[in-house]
Amino acid sequence: MVCVALLALLFGGSLKSATDFFNPTDGGGSLLDNAGGGLGEPLNVVVSGLSSPDVLTDDGIVNYARAIGFSTECFGIHLGDPQSANLGDGNGPQNQTIELRQDFGDSDIGTCLESLIGGNHFRVFRQNGPSADSGALFLAVSKEEDVSEGHTIVPDGYDIGRDALVAAAVGSTSFDGVTYSTTARNVTGLIAAGSQGVNHGIAQDGIVTLLTVTIV
Template sequence: MLTVITALAPLALAIQLPIQSGSVDFYDPNLNGGSMLNNAGGGLGEPLNVIISGKSSPEVLTNDGIVNYARAIGLSYIISSEECLGIHLGDPQSANLGDGHGWVNQTIELREDYGNEELGTCLESIIGGNHFRVYRQDGPSAMSGALFLAVSREQDVEENHTIVPDGYNIGRDQLVGHAIGKHDFDGVHYKTVAKNITGLLPPGSVGVNHGIATDGLTTLLTVQTTR
């Protein structure tokens, strides 16, 4: 039965059908030619500092599912990847999760919505705030279904959306702080537990975008849903 589920999982993800919860939290990208830094350009990357476990409820691991979950914890989907009230939101970034797909652009990007799903992400673009990019580990070499998030806190538009000092650690901790515990949105109830992991990301600033050092921690979130 597990072999059948594994074979059907890529199709299920492609058409946004929930797949059965995985048997693993995630696979370490570093062990199969991947990286825990994405590609932000110029040979530098942003840390994939939060992982939503493949053992989470299957519906959370779909595109619609992560958007609904994000809204439950205070972030919303950017409808246009290019403009928001005439403000450029930045280019997509790619990541290699060691799953056999190589370098793949982000699946989706979400920004702090300040309590307004429609205009809040535009406000974040103006005044700054938390945001994250989503990458799914679903290739033939590492079919976990886990979502790897590059989380950071940005400065305002006058600072060209650069990351605030210590912004990778701050962004991660803010997102995790909002996520843990119980939340709900659009009739879906979430319960999230968190665990910090060392050894996936080296501490420091080597290879990190903007030269901003990180503490080397990655937080694993396991999200379960009820209706």
């Protein structure tokens, strides 16, 4: 314990732990983000802190997203307020790092099509606070309606969005000369199944999928 305390002092009062992630609820956080009005969207996918470090950076998650069929928003334009999440890491509520949308096979302008006809998308939140610094990325994934429906979530859209992202991610993928190998494991007990507190009143099954992404 003395050695740990000395190391923590030397490294600014905290140590980065080699772990998949810390349970946000242990630190007063939640597996629901804050979408406003007292409701939230499930953080239903976690990119493990044990993934290759380059995947967990801002540029890294964007390149990985492009490898699995997502990209940055159409011409960099974001409509609507960002959502926030408390990951129980001592940082308190933090706005999403980035939002990425299904690109329909075109990483340059494909997300413009998603903005029109709907599709899958996800928000990224990083767990890197002083009390729980896993480096893991928590994703709020959902499938949304088209623009005429105001981009609301489709029925069962949280589970559908998660499962579609995972199906696209598992195995070997690549983009811009970087090849990824991804494994998935479902985790239960982090969030209660059902619709209580969930945005749009859409029930979800309580499963969070953990992705471990390795650059090969």
